[in-house]
Amino acid sequence: MCLTHAHFITRDHALEALATSIPSWLLLGALQTGTLWDHHEQIEISFMSGSGTRHQRRKVKRIFQEIFRFTNLTLLWVNDGDGHVRIAFDDGFASQSTVGTKCLWVPKNHWTMNLQSIRPNDDCPSHMEEQTIKHECMHLLAFVHEHQVPERLKHYLFNQSKVDKYYKRQLGMSEEDIKTNITNLWPPGKLENHSPFDPKSITQYQFPGHLIQNGRGTPRNTELSPTDKAVLVLNYARLAPDPLVSGWTVAYAADVIGIKNGWREKIIAATHPHDVRRLYSEWSASPQASAFSTRKGPRGLGEAVQVAVNCILFGTLGLLAAFKLLRSLL
Numbered sequence: 001m002c003l004t005h006a007h008f009i010t011r012d013h014a015l016e017a018l019a020t021s022i023p024s025w026l027l028l029g030a031l032q033t034g035t036l037w038d039h040h041e042q043i044e045i046s047f048m049s050g051s052g053t054r055h056q057r058r059k060v061k062r063i064f065q066e067i068f069r070f071t072n073l074t075l076l077w078v079n080d081g082d083g084h085v086r087i088a089f090d091d092g093f094a095s096q097s098t099v100g101t102k103c104l105w106v107p108k109n110h111w112t113m114n115l116q117s118i119r120p121n122d123d124c125p126s127h128m129e130e131q132t133i134k135h136e137c138m139h140l141l142a143f144v145h146e147h148q149v150p151e152r153l154k155h156y157l158f159n160q161s162k163v164d165k166y167y168k169r170q171l172g173m174s175e176e177d178i179k180t181n182i183t184n185l186w187p188p189g190k191l192e193n194h195s196p197f198d199p200k201s202i203t204q205y206q207f208p209g210h211l212i213q214n215g216r217g218t219p220r221n222t223e224l225s226p227t228d229k230a231v232l233v234l235n236y237a238r239l240a241p242d243p244l245v246s247g248w249t250v251a252y253a254a255d256v257i258g259i260k261n262g263w264r265e266k267i268i269a270a271t272h273p274h275d276v277r278r279l280y281s282e283w284s285a286s287p288q289a290s291a292f293s294t295r296k297g298p299r300g301l302g303e304a305v306q307v308a309v310n311c312i313l314f315g316t317l318g319l320l321a322a323f324k325l326l327r328s329l330l
């Protein structure tokens with residue numbers, strides 16, 4: 001089992017699931033509102049005292065460094081237990097991480113991230129280890145799960161009873177954990193700076209087909225997707241890309257996301273990362289971004305009905321959107 005503390009501060013309320021046997025709304029690499037790190041911040045990271053072999057630590061350091069290249073943040077590895085971010089390798093807990101700057105609120109004697117099942121005796125990470133470490137690192141950078149964003153309803157719907165049974169049986173998760181980490185959707189206003197829905201995001205779990213109403217499972221993502229990288233670049237913009245990822249300019253990231261017309265020009269003309277982030281945030285809330293979410297809908301009437309049912313939970317606006325969708329299918 002591989003769980004991820006992601007969206008909340010306290011451990012009791014922060015669990016989210018990242019299945020290992022399964023291993024760890026057209027928009028999103030999504031970010032939780034208010035948890036982005038400041039630009040050019042130096043993030044002090046440490047391991048918990050005595051936690052992890054040198055091999056485990058090397059794997060984490062290398063993968064984190066690869067991801068941070070897409071940001072303007074600096075990683076500073078400090079003495080055990082001293083970091084703002086504190087990593088443990090405790091196989092007694094599932095893999096999990098606190099989201100973004102919420103790490104700063106966790107008591108110093110607690111880890112903010114746990115990485116389970118990282119092999120202690122070699123420096124070469126398996127696909128599963130790559131997936132786990134990258135997924136948790138993205139939570140550290142304020143990303144939430146792709147499958148918990150409302151736009152997911154336009155792409156696939158869960159077989160709720162099967163999801164409940166599967167995760168209870170396979171991972172021993174409680175009903176509350178399943179809701180918190182898999183099936184609950186983020187309410188309006190709790191996400192910002194999102195991208196078009198991205199089924200290849202490292203932040204999305206791999207779901208077997210029998211858990212999905214259309215029978216098509218989700219891919220097993222072990223790498224950051226292009227959209228994951230683009231959202232990092234646009235939220236933590238650098239004046240010039242890191243030489244090792246030199247193609248990842250703000251303009252390229254905007255193209256990967258599909259930002260067009262006046263928005264693209266405004267974003268690439270911005271000279272400060274604050275402005276890039278602000279303009280990207282404004283774009284993601286704009287009608288142009290919303291247009292992405294209507295490009296592709298559920299593939300059948302049954303799913304459309306389910307969308308309507310689900311949308312009731314999210315208020316009148318969601319219901320109206322589902323009604324439009326139904327009309328388009330009839």
Ligand SMILES: [Zn+2]
Pocket residue numbers: 004006016017018135139145
């Ligand atoms: Zn997660």
